[in-house]
Amino acid sequence: MAQDLTPEYTVPGVELDAAGRLIGLLRMRLHALNDLHLTLKHVHWNVVGPHFIAVHEMVDPQVDRVRDMADDVAERIAALGGVAQGTPGVLVEERKWEDYSIGRADAIAHLGALDLVYTGVIKDVRAAIKEAAETDPATEDLLIEQLRDLEQFQWFVRAHLESTGGKLATAGAATETDAASRGADLG
Incomplete structure (x- = not known):
């Protein structure tokens, strides 16, 4: 049974029941962002290989921005x-996705898996934007700003996975392990 998240008060112009729906929506975004920043740090700590330093240094600013996003959502x-x-x-109990599955691995393998992670997060943010748009432009705006940054981070990841002909190594991958394997084939 779904938890009733209807607050006792809310911002002016938003009905209490609508605020409860927004809180539920944002709660899942908070879980996703907290999970994402931990996943990114995991990659940062467990990346190896010739592309180590590029990925190691690329990931930390993403971690910082995702932490800021989580703070904004909270x-x-x-x-x-x-x-x-x-x-x-609460994050583990309520999340609807599995834990990141790649341990110590080549940088390009991690980027292959991260591409899939970002795809899932971005799809969920887009759905949340659509839902928030019906109720609250301030929440919608917050999510749109975050979407732009998340899409840019995925672009950074994909730049390592794309051929000069525009083919993405992870195209068609269904799991993180599959995406990591396809990415590693590039390295």
């Missing part, structure tokens, strides 16, 4: 009258 939840649940237990 503060929006609070402004709407909700509780920003940022603990690991």
Whole structure:
């Protein structure tokens, strides 16, 4: 049974029940962002190979920005009258995706898997934008800003996976392991 997230108060112009739906929507975005920044740090710590330094240094600014995104989402939840649940237990209990599956691996293999991670996160943000647009332009705007950055980060990742002819090595990959394998074939 779904938890009732309807707050006791919210921002002016948003109905309480709508605020509850927005809080639920943002709660999943918060989980996704917290998970993403931890995944990016995991990649940062476990990347090896000839492309190590490029990927190692590319990932840290993404970690910092994703952490800022999580903070913005948590503060929006609070402004709407909700509780920003940022603990690991709640994240693991409520998330709808599996944990990142690649350990110590070649940089290009990690980038192959990260491409798939970013695809999932971006699809979910786009769906959240569509839902928020019906209720609250401030929440919609917050998500649109984050979408632009997430798409840019995926572009950075994909630049390492794309051939000069425009073919993406991870095209058609269904799992992180498959995407990592296809990426590693490039390296």
